[in-house]
Every structure is written in C-alpha cells, then in structure tokens.
Amino acid sequence: MKKIVFLFVLLIGVLGFSQILSSTLNKSTLALGEPAVLKITIDNLQGKDVKSSPKNELLPFHFDVIKDDINKQADSYSRTVEFAIFDEGTFKIPELEFKIGDKVFKTIPYEVEVVNTAKKDDQISDIMNNKTVDLGFKDYWLLYKFYVLGAIALIALIIIIYYFIRYSKRDKNTPKVISNKTLKDLELLKKKKYIENGNYRAFYVELLDISRDFITTQYRIPADVLLTDDLIDFMKKNNTISPENETVIEDVFLRGDLVKFAKTFPDQQAMESDFKNIKEVVKRSTKDIEFENLRSDV
Template sequence: MKMSLNRLSKPAVISILIFFTGFACSKSANTGSVAEPVTARATISKDKINIGDKVDFRLLIEAKGDIKQSPVDLSLYLQAFEIKDHIQKGPEKRWGKTVTEYRLVLTTFTTGNYEIPEISVKYTDKDSLEKEVKSNKIILVVEPVKSNPNDKDDIRDVKKPLTIPHSFWFWLFTVILPLIAIAAFFLVKYLKSGNVSKIMEKAEPARPPHETAYERLSKLKELKLVEEGKIREHYYILSEIIRGYLEARYELPVVERTTSEAYKEMLDSGKIKRKEVTIVKDFLEECDLVKFAKVIPESTKIEEDYGMGISIVDMTKVIPVIPELSTGGGAKV
C-alpha cells in the first residue's frame, strides 16, 4: 500500500529530509578528501626574542606508507639568520610512520619582523611519482634589548681629576725606562735587518697566487682529514685556502669577511665576473654549513666540494702571456 507524502505528518517529513541530506554530505566528504601521505610542520620555541637571543627551530616531517623523501636544505630558507647548531634525527619509524626531524638553533643581530617561509619537502610516492608538500609559515619578531629599569639615566657629577705624582722614581719607571727599552728594540731590529739585506741582496719574485693555492690544496689532500673523520677541519682549511687565494688574486679583503660580506665585496669591486662570484658564494656557503651548522656531507659531496675549490682557481687564475721570440735576423750591433 502506497503512502502519499501529503498524508505524512510535518515532523516526519522534516526528519526524512534531514536524514538524506546528512547521508549525502558524509558520503561526499568521505569520497572528496584524501589525506596527504606526507606532512611537514615547522615550529619555533618563541615567537618574540631580543636581538642576539637564540631561538629553537623545529621541522617535523611525517610520512605514511612506502615513501622516499628527499633531503631538505634548510639554509635556503633561513638565510636571514645565523645558524648556531644543527641536528637531524631520522628518518626513523615511530607509531607506524617514517619521521624525520630537523632541530636548529637560530639567532640574528638585526631587529624587525622575520618571516620563515613555507619549506618545500619533496618525496616520491609508491607509484614513483614525484610530489611536494609545504610546511606552514612562521613569523618571528626580533626586538631591541630593553633598558634595565634600575639603570640611572641622569648625568652624574664629574669626578675630581687624579693627582699624578711627579717624583723622579715615578718618571724613571713609567717613562724613561720604557722609552729606552723601545729604542733598544728598534735599534736591534734595524741592525738585524741590515745584516739580512746584505745576505739577501736580491729578493726572489713572489709566486702567482694560483700556484700557492694548488700547492696548499695538494697538501690538504695529503693530510687525509676526511679519512680520519675530521670533516669540519677539512672544510675549514679548504675554505681558508680559497679565501686566501681570492684575496691575493684580486687584492680584496676576503679572509676576514663573512660569506655575505665577501660576496658583496667581490660584486661591488667589478674585478670578478658575476657568474664566478655566484659560484664562489655557493662554494663558501657549502663550507659554512659544515663549519658552523655541523652538517656532515656524504663522501661524494666532499669530493665535489674539493673539486669545486680547484675549479674556482682554474677559472680565475691569471694565465701569463709568453712573448713570442722573433725568428727574423740576428740582433743588431
């Protein structure tokens, strides 16, 4: 027996409509939303610090199933900060997931609002398809150091001038004897330099910077620091060799500069091609990651960086021009 919709009570009709509407929505939600197999979440220990303070940065990557994750180069996203420490945990299995965790200690000496951008995490799924997931953005506020409320801002009275004794012994020990010692030092140095100049009347010409660099790179290889596990020491010496070469080659203060300062110095000088400056900057940043961020590269990467140091010398060295000998007649008398 068929029941007409008009004969149903009003509450019954409303209940039937609510039931079918909820069923359709739940069905759509279950078929339309698919959880990502990889998630990336970035956090910091504090969202506001004073200039020079340290803040802990953490990137947590969780993957489900048969996923192959690519390494993440965090230095590309944290160029505004100085990395004080760097630790990587994993990938390891936790609660049925493959978890990789990066922990860094950051600091900066410039005030302002810093945005740590979305960090791209690339991976290959079980179907060998390359995919990408991004972390969340983070805002870090760096404020100047606030003054201590206990500090006194008023101007204090000027202290009375000190009275200096004028006895003979005072002048003898504070002025006369030091002057005699200084004069004797320079006199001995002058006499010694005179004897040396007599022995070495003709000084040897200075070696080209690239020859010195090649010799030092060869000695670095002979030290076998990588085989002994002294990776950071290897990169420190490699960086110093290239910095010293560039300073001698172009007469630029590169050794005592940070990588960013050296990059600006080389770029502003106009002595080096922009492409070569970029290559040098990338090389020095790779060395800095090992020296300061405690990143341990693979053996193939270590060989590549050593070869890049040689390549920098190869492409920037001065090639001496040897004058052609005349094949004509003999010398005129």
C-alpha cells in the first residue's frame, strides 16, 4: 500500500513539473477551399521559452494559411492556425516540433481528406438574369478617355517634333546666323596676326576662302567653284548683292589674286582696310537678303 501511495505521489510530482503539449484539428474531411483550424497548446511552461517554425510556415506546401495566431503567457502557450486546401486528395500534417527550453516536443500527425463537393452533372444557375444597360456619352468617355487622351498626346508630340526639326534646321541657315558665323571666322583670322607679321599671302588666302564660303551660303552663288573673273561677272548679272557690296568684293578678290600669285605686295594699311571692308559686307548682307525676298514676293 505504501508503494502505491509513493508511486502516485511521484507521478503527481512529475506531472506537476513537466510541460504538457496537446494539439487538436477541428475537421479531418474538407471541401475544396473550406477552412479548418489546427490548435496547439502547451501548459505548465514555468516561464520557459517556446521555439517553432515562423508564422505562416508551420504547415506543408499544399496548406494555404489563412491566419496564424500565437499567444504566449508566462505559464501557457497556444498557436492557432487556420488553413484551407484547394486540391483534391489526402494530405498529411506531419509531427510538428516545438522546443521548450532545452527539450523538443512533437505533436501527433494528422491526415486531411479534401473532396470536391460539386458533381459533374450539377447545373449552375444565375441568381438573376443579365440586364442590358444603355451607355451614354459620359459612360463611353469614362471607358475610353485614356485611349483618346493618349492618341491626342501622340499626335501633339508628332507635330511638335515635326516643327522642331523643321524650324531648328531653318534657324541654322538664317541670314543672321550665317553672318554671325562668318564674323566669328574673321575674328579667328584676325587673332592669327598675319597683318601685324606681314604674312600677306596667308592672310589673303584665308580671307578669300572665308569670303567665298560666305557668298556661297548667304547669297546662294557658287563662289566656291567660280574663278574670280567668273564670280564678278555672275554677281553683276545676278543682282542679288548690292552694288556697294559688289564693289568691295571685286576689289578685295582682285587684289587677293594678285597677292597670291606674287604680282603685288600690299602694306599693312591695305590689308587692314580689306579686312574691315569684308567685315562690313558680311554685316550688310542681311539687308541684301531682305531686299531680295521682298523683290521675290512682288
């Protein structure tokens, strides 16, 4: 009798100081997508820590977790996992490990059978008949406004690109732009100090090249391919260049040819005068172009 009492007291002591893990599954047979709940509880924790799989990762692959709640108190622990399965068949919930302090405890395994409750010959009926709705302008606008606005934006972008390309090219070839470019070329020639150093041949070669390029682009006269005599004759017949500018160009070009072929040797004053006169021709050329445009319009 004493032995029985001793064993009973010993059992009570062991149970009093040990943790109790239990688990319950509320349903073992489920319809497709029907929720079920698995609950794990641990009692008599005595302040020990509980470690298990992270939230939403406790169950195997086919189990779609809807909710995973963990509640831990000083002496108890509970974890409630709500899940659903969307495939037919039998699926197993294996033993799930929970580490309490230094010891590992496992739940019992479960099997869940998932069935398709819809039969092949079942007819699906609409709750109510379909209705025809008349759409107004506002409804169509709400449906298609982004397509309309996108098309308008695309057309506007094409127009902007077209005019940008057209007028950007035109701006590069305006009389004023051509004049400014030529004036910059003349200033670069001035900085080479051919006049101050008496290098008259190099001076006139570059001066005439700049002038020929200018006449070709500004007046549309093929000065880059014509000889000096032919160019002078062409200018007088063409009447695009004003008489004042024609006179300067004729004088400078004839003197430049004489210098290039070593038939004359200009002094510094003559070179400075020719440089200044060509510069003035470039500045006055815009008026020649404006006059020619007015004459063409008439």
